[in-house]
Structure formats: structure tokens, C-alpha cells
Amino acid sequence: xxxxxxxxxxxxxxxxxxxxxxxxxxxxxxxxxxxxxxxxxxxxxxxxxxxxxxxxxxxxxxxxxxxxxxxxxxxxxxxxxxxxxxxxxxxxxxxxxxxxxxxxxxxxxxxxxxxxxxxxxxxxxxxxxxxxxxxxxxxxxxxxxxxxxxxxxxxxxxxxxxxxxxxxxxxxxxxxxxxxxxxxxxxxxxxxxxxxxxxxxxxxxxxxxxxxxxxxxxxxxxxxxxxxxxxxxxxxxxxxxxxxxxxxxxxxxxxxxxxxxxxxxxxxxxxxxxxxxxxxxxxxxxxxxxxxxxxxxxxxxxxxxxxxxxxxxxxxxxxxxxxxxxxxxxxxxxxxxxxxxxxxxxxxxxxxxxxxxxxxxxxxxxxxxxxxxxxxxxxxxxxxxxxxxxxxxxxxxxxxxxxxxxxxxxxxxxxxxxxxxxxxxxxxxxxxxxxxxxxxxxxxxxxxxxxxxxxxxxxxxxxxxxxxxxxxxxxxxxxxxxxxxxxxxxxxxxxxxxxxxxxxxxxxxxxxxxxxxxxxxxxxxxxxxxxxxxxxxxxxxxxxxxxxxxxxxxxxxxxxx
Numbered sequence: 001x002x003x004x005x006x007x008x009x010x011x012x013x014x015x016x017x018x019x020x021x022x023x024x025x026x027x028x029x030x031x032x033x034x035x036x037x038x039x040x041x042x043x044x045x046x047x048x049x050x051x052x053x054x055x056x057x058x059x060x061x062x063x064x065x066x067x068x069x070x071x072x073x074x075x076x077x078x079x080x081x082x083x084x085x086x087x088x089x090x091x092x093x094x095x096x097x098x099x100x101x102x103x104x105x106x107x108x109x110x111x112x113x114x115x116x117x118x119x120x121x122x123x124x125x126x127x128x129x130x131x132x133x134x135x136x137x138x139x140x141x142x143x144x145x146x147x148x149x150x151x152x153x154x155x156x157x158x159x160x161x162x163x164x165x166x167x168x169x170x171x172x173x174x175x176x177x178x179x180x181x182x183x184x185x186x187x188x189x190x191x192x193x194x195x196x197x198x199x200x201x202x203x204x205x206x207x208x209x210x211x212x213x214x215x216x217x218x219x220x221x222x223x224x225x226x227x228x229x230x231x232x233x234x235x236x237x238x239x240x241x242x243x244x245x246x247x248x249x250x251x252x253x254x255x256x257x258x259x260x261x262x263x264x265x266x267x268x269x270x271x272x273x274x275x276x277x278x279x280x281x282x283x284x285x286x287x288x289x290x291x292x293x294x295x296x297x298x299x300x301x302x303x304x305x306x307x308x309x310x311x312x313x314x315x316x317x318x319x320x321x322x323x324x325x326x327x328x329x330x331x332x333x334x335x336x337x338x339x340x341x342x343x344x345x346x347x348x349x350x351x352x353x354x355x356x357x358x359x360x361x362x363x364x365x366x367x368x369x370x371x372x373x374x375x376x377x378x379x380x381x382x383x384x385x386x387x388x389x390x391x392x393x394x395x396x397x398x399x400x401x402x403x404x405x406x407x408x409x410x411x412x413x414x415x416x417x418x419x420x421x422x423x424x425x426x427x428x429x430x431x432x433x434x435x436x437x438x439x440x441x442x443x444x445x446x447x448x449x450x451x452x453x454x455x456x457x458x459x460x461x462x463x464x465x466x467x468x469x470x471x472x473x474x475x476x477x478x479x480x481x482x483x484x485x486x487x488x489x490x491x492x493x494x495x496x497x498x499x500x501x502x503x504x505x506x507x508x509x510x511x512x513x514x515x516x517x518x519x520x521x522x523x524x525x526x527x528x529x530x531x532x533x534x535x536x537x538x539x540x541x542x543x544x545x546x547x548x549x550x551x552x553x554x555x556x557x558x559x560x561x
Contacts, residue, residue, distance in 0.1 A: 008064055010334045018333040025332035026340025028211070029072060032326055033341070034348060035214045036371065038238075038356070039364040040075040042151075043144065044083040044315055045091070046099055048238050048364065049353065051075050053246040055345045058309030058317040063335035066301025067294045068282035070332050072323040072341070073305055077372055078137060079274060079316040081144050085160050085407055086266035090259065102315040103251035105263055105270070109316050110306025112271035113299050122295025125279050127422070131391035132398050132414040133276055134380040139402025139410055141375035144368065151365025152184025153177065154236070160406040179233045183221070184362030190217055191370040211326065214367050218359060225358035236361045241353040245346060246313040269408050270316055278302055278319035285328060322371065390421035429464030431477045434494065434553075441554045443494065454561045455487045459553060461494040466505030475508050479515075488521055490560045494553050496527035501535065509541045517546045524560070526550040 033055065041051030055074040062073045083102055090101055116124070146165045150157040154177035159165040191214060199210040224230075231237050252260075279298055286293035306316055327337055384392035398414025405413070434443040435451030443459060444451055458481060462474060482488055493509075501509070513523045524547035528536070533549070536542050542549065550556040 008335070010069060010336075014334060014336065019336075021331040021333050022336040023340055025327055025330035025337035027344060028208075028330040029323065029327050029332075029337065030341035030344025031215055032211055033072075033074060033323055034345070035218045035364065035367050036323070037075055037345070038359070039368040039371075040077060040080040041315070042361065042364055043077065043080040043147070043368060044075070044102060045087060046102055046315060047095065047241075048356070048359075049241045049349065050099060050102070050313060050315060052345050052349050052353075053312065054309065054314040054317050056246055056314075056342050056349075057312040058305040058314050059338050059342050059345075061308045062301045062305040062317075063338045065297075065304050066282075066335070067297035068286060068301075068319070069291060069334050070285055070289070070324060070328050070337070071278065071282040071298075071319040072327040072332075072338055073278070073302070073317050073319045074323055075315065076277075076318050076320040076323070077144055077368065077375065078140050078277060079270060079318050081140055081147070082266065082270050082273065082407055083315050086263060086270070088160065089262070099313065100249065100251050100253070101256065101259065101263075103249070103310040103313060104256060104260070105267055106306045106314055106316040107251050107310035108260070108263060108267035109270045109274060110303045110308075110310060112268055112303075113275060114303030114307060116271070116275070117296050117299035117303055120296050122279075122299055125276050125295065127419070128272075128276055128415060129391050129394050129418040129421075130380060131384055131388075131394035132411075132418045133280070134377045135395035135398030136273070136402060136407075136411050136414055137277070138376045138378070138381075138395075139399040140407055141372045142403060143407070144372045148365040148369045148372075151236075152181060152188065152362045152369075154180040154234075162403040177234060179230075180235050180360075180362050183230070183235055183360050184366050187217055187221065187363045187366035188369060191366055192373075195370055195374075218363060218367070221360055221363040222355065222358050225360055230358065230360055237357065238359045238361065238364075239357055241349075241356050243350065243353045245349060248311055249313055251310045266408060269411055273411065274302060274306075274316065274318040275299055277321075281319045281321045281324050285324060322374070390425065391418075394418040394421060423469060426464070426467075426469045427473055429462065429470045429474060431463065431474060432461045433481055434459050434461045436554075436557055441552065443553050454557075455485060456489045457492065457557065457560050458482065458485050458488050458490070459492045459494055459556075461497070463497040465498050465500040466508065467500070467502040468504035471504045471508040474505075475512060478512060482516070482519070482521065490522050490524060490547065491516060492524045492526050492547075492550070492553065492556045492560070494526050495529070495532065498532060499529065501532060501541075506536070506539050506541050510539075510544060513541075513544060513546055522547040524548050524550060524556055526553045526556045 037051030037055045038048040041048045059073055083105060086105055087098065087101055090098060093101065146162065149155065155169060155172045155175050157165050157168045159168050194210055194213040202210055225237060279295055282298055283293050302318065309317060381392060381395045384395055394414055394417045397417045398410055401413040402410030432445040435446050435453045437444055437449060437451055446453060460478060460481060464470060466474060482491065516523050523545060528549060
């Protein structure tokens, strides 16, 4: 009998030889991501312990259902700040209700992801350009960086845009707390120096020390805070953390019904961002490891991870690049490494939670600021400026949109610009007038190569499928080309690159044939693909064609010249 959660293939065929590698990777990832998990919960507006909760049940579910063998899911910066912005209108709720609302948002996001897998929409990521995703993530990273200033200065900065944050910062500049700034500033310098300098100069065998630095800084901060009584110095600390594993809690109630409709747009956008980012991470590592990857299975894994996690005090989780990179570098070979990282988290919340109480918020803020700098991806923008101006425009619009209007509007505007660019490109297909290279069967662009041309014969190669979006542009190009050849008697459309011709494209060819016939010019087709020919034979394109359909362009030249 087929079960709802069948035993995953990796567990059925797990090689015992990989066990030691996965154990080591699980322990390393579990230890390293503790500071990140605490910080991302804080970033989402939740008590830090919810970051640990979110790295337990969802990770187990993804390990069972997900597509990637090494993708390490958990709380990440992008979904954390999107959670905070989505729940900003409900900031006055009691902490428990706010936490349940964050779990409800995860449930809704997971449901969208699961529905997308059910409808097999894994292909949708192909239509969101690299420029949009890089611009959105870069803009979000800048907002996150600015937002953490309040934790290392104690200045109550608020707002969802750069302008709002800037105005808030200036208005409350006098509220800066020097002891907090000293703690946060020192932590930032240590972590920044470790990540961008120490990690580069350490020999490979000592890289482990650099990876553990955030945890070491956190432990030292806890010890110093405990003995110096940071709370007496008015340096904000985490305080008491509930001890124990996450509990089963319904993430909804009847009073949440009006809020569900308000959260629908945000949850849909979060589902899109979660899938795009997680799919990019998981698929890239799958290619490097020469493993099979299924986008629809990834949707299903993320969906169930968020749906089930929502009932165990989790907020939205996704596959993170840095977390996955650490997992791979540590030697992970299967999801068993993620399962063992859950054991580390469980031990932390069961026995070590009380010891986290003296940890200053300033240290967590500094840790997030340093981690987030790497997400500002100007390299992609520079490459796009050189090779793809449309993608560079999409990057800039998404980045500026996020900074000026906030995450949700910025992402939507970026996607719209990306689609507009796609439509614009599709409406301007590459078309070339070609000639024969010597006596060969090759035909090349007359503006790029030395070719043979006969003024009585015009050969035009169309390099895109013909559809309603570009039929007019193709017709205009052919018309101008014919006008430039005063002695033209035959026009051959070389269709070797045309994979489909829709109804508008068919009507364009019929009209073109009639107009050329009125000018005593015969229209011919060559190198028509089988499926396209099967389609055209049922239409008036072939029935009314004044010329012939040639198997090859060489044959057309031989017959017509």
C-alpha cells in the first residue's frame, strides 16, 4: 500500500561508508547555524528561540520529502524580513498571537508551494530572470543591514523602505546607547574581519576555526554579559528562553480569519521567493554533484516542510545558500546530515536554552549584518551591463523598487519589467537576409560573411517561432527587404529555426503571399520542420502558396536561379 510519505530513496539505498561524513557535517552545520537561527527569528519579529524551533520539524520533513540531497533548509534572512514586513500591521498583538500568526503565514506559504507542486509548476522559475532575483535579494539585503542598526545602537529605527528607515534614524539619533554600540560594533568588526579577511588567509585545515567564529563570538558575549551584568548597563539581552522542544500549536483561530485575507498576497510572494531561491541553491549543487533534481519535488518538499512546521511553532523556512554551502563543505552526502543537525538543535533547546539568556541582541544584529553583506550581488549587475542590458535594467528596477517601495512592490515591479523585456525581445526576432557561401550548402548573413547573391532571389532566414507577438515585425522586415531589391522575382523564407507558427503567424504568411503575388513576386518556403509542416498543411498557408516548399535552401537556389 502506498503511504502518504513513502520511504525516501536516499534512505533505502544509503551506503554505510558515508555515515561518518554525514555525522560530521550534521554536527558542524547544527553548531554553526545556531547564531543564524537566533538572529533570523529576531529579524522576523519573533523571540529568538523560534529560530531554533524552525530548524527542527521543517528540516526533518524536508529531509524526508525534498528533492535535494544536500540542500539545508531553515530560517533565512529573506523570508525572515518578508515575515516581519507582512506582519508589521499586527505588531500590537500579544507575543503568542504574533508567533501563531507567523506560523499561519508559513502554513499559507507552504500551501501555495504544495499546490504549485500539485499543478507541476516547477517550470515557473524559468520566467523570472537572474537580474530580478539578484536585484530583489540585493535590495532586501540592504534593507536588512539597515534594519539591524537599531540592535547595535539601540536607536528605535522603523520603516519598510530606505527613506523611512533614514528618517527614523535621524529623528532618534540622540537615543544612541554607547555601551550597546561598543558591544555591537566590536562584534561586527570581529565577525567582518573573520569572514572577509581571516577566512581568506587561513590554511585549508584551519578553515574550520573561521566557520566556528560566529559561535565563539556568541559564547564569549554570553560569558562577558553574565559576569558584567549587561542588562544592568541597559544593554538589551535575549532574556529567558523557554526550555524544551517545540510544541504542537494550531497556527490559526477564528479570530485570525480576517487576517488570512490580508496575508494572502504576502504569502503568495513568499512562496515564489522561497521556491526561486531554494530551487536555485538546490539545482546548482545538484549539477555540481551530478545528481538528478526535480523542481516539482522541491516544491513539494518545501511545501510540506512549511505546512507541518507551522503546527510546531515554525515560521517560513527555505533552502539557504550559505547554510547549504557549509553543509557541502563539511562533507554532507545525504539528508542524514540535516537530520543530525536537528539533533544539535534539539539538544540546544532542551539543555542549553537557559544559558543563552545573557546573549546581547547587539551581537545577533552584528552577526546578521556581516552575513547579509554577501547577498548584495553587484557582480551580477556588472556582468549584465556588459552582456544583457535588459537583465541589468531588471536588476536595477527590482533593487530600487525594494529600497523605495518595500519588498513586495519591489519584487512585483521587477518581475513586470522582466516580463516586459521578454515580450520586447520576443517582438523583435532575429531575422537575416542570407546568401550562399561559395558552392556549399551553407547560408550566412550577408552583412557578416562573403556570400553569393542573386538580385532576382531574396533569401530570408527567420530565427524565431512566428506568433502574435512578432508577426508584425517579421512582416515589416520582409516588406523593407523586398523594396530594397528592385529586380526581386522570388522570396524564400528559410524556416529552419521556426518551431511553431500560431494563427496570427499563419495569417501573416497568407497576407504576405497575396501582397507579393500582386507585385509578381513568388513566395517559397524552405527547410520547414516536420511538426510545423504538419500544421501548415492543414491551413491556407500551403494551399494558397504561390511558390513551392523546398526541402533545403540549396535546392531552392538551384531551381530558382
